[in-house]
Amino acid sequence: MSELSQLTPQPLWDIFANICAIPHPSYHEEALATHILQWAQGKGLFAERDQVGNILIRKPATPGYENRRPVAMQAHLDMVPQKNSDTTHNFTQDPIQPWIDGEWVKARGTTLGADNGIGMASALAVLADDSVEHGPLEVLLTMTEETGMEGAFGLQPGWLQSEILINTDSEEEGEIYMGCAGGVDFKTQLPLSRETVPAGYHKVRVALTGLRGGHSGGDIHLGLGNANKLLARFLADFCATLDIRLLDINGGTLRNAIPREAFAILALPREDVDTLRAQARAYLAMIESELAAVEKKTVLDVSDSQHDGQALTKACGDRLIALLHAMPNGVIRMSDDVKGVVETSLNVGVVSMDADKAEIRCLIRSLIDSGKLQVEGMLHALGRLAGATTVAKGSYPGWKPDANSPVMHVVRDTYRQLFNKTPNIQVIHAGLECGLFKKPYPDMDMVSIGPTITGPHSPDEQVHIASVGQYWTLLTALLKAIPIKA
Template sequence: MSELTQLSPQPLWQIFAKICSIPHPSYHEEALAAHILHWAQEKGLHAERDAVGNVLLRKPATPGYEKRQPVVLQAHLDMVPQKNSDTIHDFATDPIQPYVDADWVKARGTTLGADNGIGMASALAVLADDSVQHGPLEVLLTMTEETGMAGAFGLQPGWLQAEILINTDSEEEGEIYMGCAGGVDFKTILPLEREAVPAGYQPLKLTIKGLKGGHSGADIHLGLANANKLLARFLSLHGQKLDIRLLDLNGGTLRNAIPREAFATLALPQENAESLHALAQEYLAVIKAELAAVEKKLAIQIEPATSDAQALTKGCGDRFIALLNAMPNGVIRMSDDVKGVVETSLNVGVVSTEADRAHIRCLIRSLIDSGKEDVVGTLSALGRLAGAETIAKGSYPGWKPDANSPVMHIVRETYQKLFNKTPNIQVIHAGLECGLFKKPYPQMDMVSIGPTITGPHSPDEQVHIKSVGQYWILLTALLKAIPEKN
């Protein structure tokens, strides 16, 4: 932690180090929220929470700035909990262990929580630093953004006083975001039929691992492999010829993180075990060649297993693998309107099996509602063919770009003056909360900025130190540049 507190800007990094020390994965944000409320009260700031747990802090304008348009800085309280398989870490109780590695801050074996901890730290640092000049200021910290945007869904009209919202959840310095994709969660529930494992069958555990994983929005266009899909592909190719009987299949941990690992416990005739090993090595060579540019550590592991579980019946197991193998995944369509941006995508995020049913959880994202509806239709049709129940829920809207946004123009002009270069004005495929904020606050003028963060939603997450400094310079200059009310 002491490494971080020596970085510049010091107030921001000191606050981020404290955030890392307080566990705050989704659904476990209460300790962090309580700390922030206490911190704000000690500083004499207005602090309150709403019915869904969102935190709102207020600071009066710098003397002379009282007539400026009020601004709200917004971040979310939770972080994505992902760790490497060999890392022992309980996100609900253990602090994140950040460290400096050359030009980057990383975490030891886990996600760092720079998404959105750096944005949260920057908003709190503005409140803490009386040298920052600003008009009437609010800071809004929302609950459980990463698992369904509950805080944004629960935000009520009339609570915020600001006219301008600056979202701090973007992940590329030098880019200004003025729109984002919407999304919907999709679950497929397949009934399972089981019977005793046939006599003479050997139980084994088959693992796909070593994948990069990543953010199912920001990284979906990078061609990263999905462990659930790779495992289903192998079992579909060779399951019947090896007479494999499936006991369970589990992969991925979050519907908005590209799965890095997937596991199948299976049984097959003992005389086919050697062929399984040989075919797995052949398959590994094929997919390594396919994915050579993006997946450097891909591995397949086969090891002895013990299980008291019954096997899926042959017909049920075949249907399960066929369903998972047939599901689309990744980029569905690129946008015609915003060049280089994904319009619609799908992440087959989590697969899990119970005694009597299997669950497949997906996250669909799209810049347009019809794109979401099309993928929902495809997955629903596949579910019907497989005899599965399907549920689409938690749909949230995209944030429609506004080319005439006054605050976007202020950010662009401020960036140009500060750094003598023109920032990129972008629409992001990841889901930001801004689209949901438009419902209770339809007139709110919004923009999203942030430092450079790579590998969010994976243990490879890291934040670029220099970009945090540039982001801080932009944020504080932007607050000073906000004009007076008309």
């Protein structure tokens, strides 16, 4: 039995423990989807999947609530697979190992998947708990949200019967979200030329590790260190006077996660190795000072390498380092309309190399289309200067705030009655699927709520136990408070 079985509310925590036990990173959600479908059918509920794999489950209204406006609760099936470098874990085969640490539930060395597993568990718990009073109810679970919102893109009109949608993918108790940023993936590829490492050169591995990482939307304003950018800065500035030859550079694993680690293989004259180590110590001291408020465990290590590949030519290596160093990152502009919210941002998420090309993958987010286009233009221009090819793809719309949303007012009033305080009405810089749902269901009234989750998309992810109870109280009261059909 899971350690989480001692927590309340039940069965939410038991269902979440079962979700953790079934591997479900992006593109590997099939086992979990099959389990949920069979679970729902075993309870006698209508349950089916669409052409892209999304799951729809329907539960009839509680007696006496048949005339309420129909509601869909929505979550996504996949989770972000991130782990510490010293953790052995295969996300496609091994279960997540949740554990209780005081007021929080965490995972052992990996992402927890509370994003969006807690939201999914809450929707399934409503289906399982006949004491929860509600009108006609649907649960929509979408595929592959974290790597491109593929389930939301594939959602067809006419499948859902609901008039209201409650998205469960928010990550701050006490906040109601009524809008979010749109986004677009951006890829830069630089062709490489290689040559034999010069005679007498010594090979080293430079490893920048220990950064916190985080969500490239919800955490982008925190000023966290980006390992790809910090390593490029070291190579461009502190190594500028050394005759280094670059053999390999890589960092980050997902375009929507702030990279925590980055690595480079260098060759340089043997007599300069001690200088490189001294430069690394000086650089580490500098960034520790600059990022003291947000990064406490940064490590920059230089060790010998046995890499047997060719090096980039000097000109090619310098061009790649300059390209990565010059690439913008982080907050581009704050919103004038929504105070305290990021309008446009960029995350330099993944850097990788093979024999003949280097690839940089980014995620651009913005509340406005022109903001996305501005950053796309910057990256296209930078690519032209570097002789790289660039492509933007997978653009998805933001969710435009509606200050007159009826369901938002119901959530706000319900929250006030329950907790005797007013929740914050927010627009989130992270991407939610609601903007995409508006295309097939333009008249659907939407809102997003959730418990407090910190460190999503990183192994530091944790969910606050008490906030899950508050979220459950709000969710169940909200379902009961949904008004009758007009």
